[in-house]
Amino acid sequence: MQAVKNRSGAPPAGPGIKVLGRPLGYLRAHLPLVVGALGSVLVALLANLSGPLLIRYAIDDGIGKHDARALSFALACLLVLAVLRGVFGFLHVYLGERVSHQVAYQLRDELFAKLQRLSFSYFDRNETGQLLTRLTNDVDQLRAFLGSGLIQIVQSLIMFVVSIVVIMALDWRLALVSLAALAPIVWVLGRFSRMIGPMFGRIQHHVGQMNTLMRESLGGMRIVRTFGRQAHESRRYETVNAKLLDESIGASRAGSNTFPIIMLFANLGTLSIVGLGGWEVMNSHLTIGTLLAFTNYLGFLIQPIMTLGFSAMILSRASVSAGRIAELFDAPLDVTNRPGATELPPISGNVSFEQVTFRYPGGEQPVLTDVSFAIEAGETVAVVGITGSGKSTLAHLLPRFYDVTSGHVRVDGQDVRDVTLASLRAQIAIVLQEPLLFAGTIADNVAYGRPSASREEIELAARAARADDFIRALPDGYDTVIGERGVGLSGGQRQRIAIARALLVDPRLIILDDSTSAVDTETEAAIQASLDRLMRDHRRTCLVIAHRFSTVREADRILVLHQGRLVAQGTHDELMIDSPVYQDIVGTQLTRTTAVAGLPGGEA
């Protein structure tokens, strides 16, 4: 399921092998297992490598000299070696896999924990899908490298070196000849592994494009069909499909130009050994057993070369993944507990912004500039402004989803950055613009912020959010499972559950971020009424961001934001007289275009 996220065309340039150092560091925690795996590799290898020598002994000394004892000795040794090879072969693969799964687990765990601590700005910049890929595909790539790749590389290197030593010892002239025969293999494989990397990159790129086309044609299905463009969509797909076909056939050609050629050179190696060795045997410089052993070792030489050739590919893929994982690990935690941060004691709900300026990390334009205002405990304050004026950002500074660039945000006089995140957020409830509900029952979702809540409390909160009626109408009421494979809810229904969720926390300070946009006006008015009652009766502070004036009108005070600046504040009546910006915004709704929020609709 390697849907490729990289759309830029060429595969990303590898960040070099250096980034692999960090994942390698994870092996340290499992040192006994790693040592065990490497030790097993060594034993299995030695058992493997001594086979041909024993066969030589059996042929030359056993059969050649009619020595039954030597023969049975050699055969017995071969049997023992077979068992050793089996046992240690198993051990090294198993231990390697085991370590790799441990490391994958640890990597995922740490990455996940890191994700939970990153501020909102990180998630603004990175799509969920991309982050998901890092924790799944990229971790898997690294795991494959740490589990089998690394051991294979070590194994191949040892095998290669030992084989060379052995054949040199057997007959150095023959050894040189066979090495000469193998040299072209290195070249052919090198060419292949250089070529195939970019080739796979291009293939993945086309596959990604085709996925996009498929998603589009299915997502825009109704448009495609009414405009009668099915054939056009098929043609678009066909164009990329043809490119993919070309590229795949190219890959197949690259393979066909490589492996038979490698076999050819390996065979030519055998041929030259038989020729030269045969000549030496004729001159009695060599025995037939040695000759046979030689051809066997030739096989031992080729195998590691092939493995190393492929390892280059595994290595480059692993380092790309390691690079992406490192990016996540290294992402700065811009919102953290300051050293010496104290617990925020139970608040009464006073809020003040003092000359707050905010700029997104890496952003040029400030989103908020020099914003100052104060909210008394128990006040309901609305924030209005056109899209992009900085309303949501302002609200998000309170629970420290972002930290101010300069200035101070204070709750009960305490700078929010001086208190612990947990104690701050425990006293603020926020309903986000596009609330996410988790897979689970409705009751679980309402109780998300206070899992210990009783069913009565949950229902009470749902009633206040005007969600109780539709919840009861669902097949299993509060126990209805929602989410991925559960019942689907409309946008308005989701918003009401999110409001109930916030109310259940019963915070001193509640923030509603345009959280009734998909609810029809009648219901909204009802929600508003129950909210007002709650706020007043319990002296809760409430910050409301809204587009509809029915919501805004009832606020004790309205803040008008324009291009990141607080341009006016006051009651609706005052602002209708004082603030041209406010009049403009209100005018849009009242006279010019008359967006009929009141006519319920919006198949969200």
Add this chain to the structure above:
Amino acid sequence: MMGGVHGVLQGLDAKPQYRGVTSARLLSELRPHGRGLVGAAVLILLVAVCQALGPWLVSRAIDVNVAHHDGRGLVVTLVFLAAVYGIGATAQRKQIFMIGSIGQRVLAELRQRLFSRFQSLPIAYFDKRPVGDLMGRVSNDVDALNQLLAHGLTQSIGAVFGLLGILVAMVVLNPLLALVCLTTLPLMGLTIWVLARWAREAYREARQTTGAVMAGLQEEIGGVREAQAFNRAGESEVRFRERNRANRDANIRTAVATSVFTPAVDVMSALTVVAVLGVGAWLVLKGSLTLGLLAAFMLYIGQFFWPIQVVAQVSAQLQAALAGAERIYAILDEEPEAETGGLSQTRANGRLEYRDVAFAYVPDRPVLSGVSFVAEPGQTIAIVGPTGAGKTSIANLLPRFYDVSAGAILVDGVDVRDLPRSALRAQIAVVSQEPFLFSGTVAENLAYGRPDATLDEVVAMAKAVGAHDFIEALPQGYDTPLGEGAGRLGHGQRQLLAIARAMLADRPILLMDEATSHVDAATEAALQRALATALEGRTAIVIAHRLSTIQHADLILVVADGRIVERGTHDALRLAGGRYADLYRHHAVALGGEAIPS
């Protein structure tokens, strides 16, 4: 089927039921490549012969030439050997390429057919299958086939024939030794079978836990803002750690099975070497076998076990590929939207009639009933009503995204079911609430409904709807590429483009679902102007959220619970004091009690 999570999990482990049928169909895909396949088969035979000849020539060189000190003979044998190697490599190179490219062609063909089939399946097919899910599954299935066709097939064909060649050569050289080699084969088969059975449970668990990790990640990453807002990050970590750990443990259990496989084959091959060496030595000592032949046998054994490993691996790929192919064929076998009626039509006048229309997505759960209305050419019908009342369903029936359950819809007096879908849809332009733009430039998107439009026409239309200014302000103007979802454009701007697109298509009937979201003043005004232009001279059904649209409608239908509960013009309905008047009054309150233009 079973449905729900259980269904999916069981489905994961379910064996394909029609494996024979699927294999036969998959094989039939190869028919157009018959000639290539015959060529490849010839090459495969040639390769196998060469592979078998090699060791025999080696043994001859050692036995006959070296043993008899025949230098010339040795040279001759080696020349033959070189020729055999050369021919073998050349043939193999050609063969790998042929099989590989035939496989890729078959795959490309399947992909294309799959895509085209998706284009023609009834919309209802997608109701139960979210696009994301469907695509994930299809791309997995195609991938499984690709694994088989790109790698498995070439490898295993070469391996099987190589093995056959070696077997023949061994039998010819010395039947007894060959028999010794062969005795290990059933043992090997047994080992693989036992391992596969043993590992099945572990693998199933591994797949399930991996699925759980994926699902968990998807949800937790998507909900990280909530987790932070509600101070639940710690709990999220604990919950994820549990799934992560279960997955690790299941994976480690499968590692036992995977790790046994290769060493088991290895041990088997070592045992064979010992057996052949023992028996061979006995034969040599008896004088019925030469040392050279024994040496040749040792070479054969070296090549004997590799193909078996390959075949075992490929058989796993084959299982996955067949399961994938079965699902792909299931999609290809779905009935496409039936083409009905032969009546074709030139440009319609645009008279619409819904005659006592009833509709249900699922039988026994009616969404619409008794919906009747008439729109004369050029009229605008506004539909209003609460969420879930059936407004969108009324609109969806006209272009036959679904067919009515009872009653009829007529265009210019002709039942839409008597028209070919393509001819019917050629009369209709759609503007949806969530305007969908395709990847491609702004200009291409605007011309989507009329690809032969010139740039001048495109620009003229953009000007007409008031989109020209913001398009010009984009980095590359009309050539600015729009991504998936066109994230860079505001919602109102996207809707403007969708209106322009519909107008450029110039269809006599317009179906429009107005956007509910609030946009800034300038765009809002532009939208209103654009809509007024678009409605001119067209019959339109508008799911209306904006007062100006409603006010200017020739007929307003108030829909509730799948029925039309009120109908009339704005003024008539307002004075009638029914549901519409309620809504309207409420709207007035929502606007702050200010004077409403009427």
